[in-house]
Amino acid sequence: MAELSTAEIAFRLFVAGVAMVGPTLLFLGFWRFLMWLRDDRLIDVMVARGVLDEQPAPSAADVLATATASHPGARRCPFCEKQNLPGVRQCRGCGERL
Ligand SMILES: [Zn+2]
Secondary structure, eight states: OOOOOHHHHHHHHHHHHHHHHHHHHHHHHHHHHHHHHOOHHHHHHHHHTTSSOSSOOOOHHHHHHHHTTTOTTOEEOTTTOOEEOTTOSBOTTTOOBO
């Protein structure tokens, strides 16, 4: 096995460091890019127009509720007016019993 010079060992350590730290830095950079893309002012305008709820956090239950909004068994919460899926016992908007 050939002897490694100090420069070769330093280069290999540098490559190993880049391989370990690089993906993390790329992920954090991508995260910051997504935060930069997020348009809070657009969301505020849509909330003011009533297009969005106050907190735009669509869950699987929200998507399902939207798809089944005209379902005959769907129930509207008397406390918060949120549309709930048929058969649920607790409001997904405010947590009150239905
Ligand atoms: Zn409710």
